[in-house]
Amino acid sequence: MKISSIFFMILATTSILLIGIQKKEIRQDLKEGCVNQTVQIVKYTVKEMLPQYGYQDQSNIQLVYSIMKRIVSNEMIPYLGYLENYGINSQELISENAVPAFLYSEDDETSEAKNVSGNSITTFTEKQLYSRSFLRKYFIQVDSTTTITDQELDGRELFRKNLQLNSQESPQILIFHTHGSEAYADSRSGKQSDTVTGVGEQLTKELKKMGFRVYHDTTSYDVRAGRLDRSKAYYYAAQGIERILKKYPQIQVIIDLHRDGVAQGTRLVTKIDGKKTAQIMFFNGMSRTATNGEISYLKNPNKLWNLAFSMQMQKKAYENYPGFTRKVYIKGYRYNLHYRKRSMLVEVGAQTNTVSEAYNAMKPLAKLLSMVLK
Template identity: 50%
Template sequence: MNAVRWWQRAAGLLMVLFLLTVGWKMRAFIWTAVQNAVVRSWYPVWGTNLRDIPDSEEGKRHRLAGWKKQTQGEADPSYYKYLEEQEVRQEYMDFLAQFSGSRLVDGTLLGKWNGLVHGSGRQGGGETDEERLYSAGKNGEKTERANPAALVDSPRLRKKLEDYDYLIQHFFTIHPTASIDRSLMNAETFLSMDLTIRKDEADGPQILIYHTHSQENYRDYAGSDGKGAVVSLGEELAKRLRAKGYQVWHDTTAYDMKSGHLDRSRAYTYACEGVTNLLQKYPSIQVILDVHRDGVSEQTHLVTQIEGKPTAQIMFFNGTSETPDGPIEYLANPCRKENLAFSFQMKWNADQIYPGFTRTIYLKGLRYNLHLRPRSALIEVGAQTNTYEEAVNAMDPLAQLLDQVLTG
């Protein structure tokens, strides 16, 4: 009898230990279930401990209802951010409803907006849900008929751009070694700056395309004639810009090669000399584009879909000639403001008509030959993990963005 009782006690103890172990392993699941049960049953009279409410649709509805009743205490900052995003979304939806049926907004756009509201994600250098509020103007093949700026030109969104921190967070990435004058970063100034040129008044090349790093390649294509795939890509961009009526000079010089060997240590110095000579030869050049290919981790694939085609994402790159210690005096950059506006206007348009196409504008401390002309841009097209086809597919939307800014 005593032996039986001993085994019963031992078995009971083992069962308790087993349940405690399982409970500890499943504590997150159990806690979520308890939270859901409490929210469904008791939240209306429970209070406003917003931090503990699960991030479900039902939880959000309860939070929205309870927020207005809250008269004291501090809500979770992330919840205020959520409410702010909801307010922006609602304003945008009201705007779309106002123009429903017009040529600016059709069912396709509304469908894309519905997808934005109900789904989110982040891929590579892509954008968050809130950032894509500026991307909802994508209108398929009708982009040339629509006015992209009108789709997001609401007082609420413009007001947010006045906030320096918001502007930097959503449109720029600043390298730790770089700095930028706070007064220079003004979205309204960037958007209002006239960067147009006249196609019909050119007496020589208007646009120069070159490659500081001419040996950069893509996953499945390494170029030809001793030059990397990025040089072939530059010619694809030149063809598209010529088709739009621009006179383009494509410089295929290998500035990163010296005596038959790869030498990137002085590539920007060699490129500066070469481009300066071209500007002296062709003073009609008003736009300079240094086309590159980025380098990322092998797990990163910078790609999006544009008109059904897999398309490499692009990134505009600007040099600030300034570090956290102050301006770099020997790297004067008189064109910094205009070139920041050039990049910003293209990204602004891209976020509306080609959502997901552009990554945030990257700022680094040196000047990267962007001081030679206003309307200069260093453009990273995809990375080594992209295919050449994906990079070529990026040339159509890039040419369109350039044309929109240059024609106003």
């Protein structure tokens, strides 16, 4: 296949997409939104592909193929599926850009994290906490798909934000699981208690012992019709969050508890109070990609509050439980963190950890939450 054929394929796919838009009975404003998005896809494709156009040897052509596959898979196909399944009264629509929410917020939280623990420092000076280079080295790890600005990484702001709860009205905290079926090395099949949902129930118990009022949502948002399906898990989880917040608007803290995925040889384990304990990782989304910049249809007015929550938790972890946390991981999407200022995504261990190691992590995590929220 010649490189020119690749361009023809992409242009043909784009043409089909545009024809499909014209044939659908979609409101004019939504139609224009889809057309504008298609134009952006074409521009993005050309920007990515043209530098490779002059390549002649086979290895470079393979690079072009891989770029083409990514563009078609990530950009083209979702739009075709969207148009096919679109309903005029669909609640999946993001009105600003005429694109359903799940197409953009369902970039899973899989990380490139290689670090086992954040650092060995247990006390910090103001100078260190206010140094962006220090925070980048010891506190955060930024995924290659996104960026964080110096203005956002302002220690004076992040560590001074008051995150204490301002109401005792019940419930105060919502715990849920976008990927509730995530399991551990020795999890028993069919036992919810052996999944990250069971770990969430343990966290609920620990927090209640400390006087917090907690609502634990045990819905498996990654299971549809009895089958594992994570393609729209963040979308379904968002629906669940909104239902719960409508019923309990007094909720101030939202925690999405996950289990990470790592190389099979990696063990995320430390010892706390003599017990083998899974390491945890706080995870934040920037609503920004390194390639295309700000994602306007994934606005998060609470982004810096979310980051402050993670950074303050990380600081308390370094001071009280050295080795318990990996660096705060920064990635590009929103991950349903926009609903509250005190929203947090936490990765508890990985598939190589045992269930008991994950359970053991909940007491120190609850104590850290108490230190920041009380």
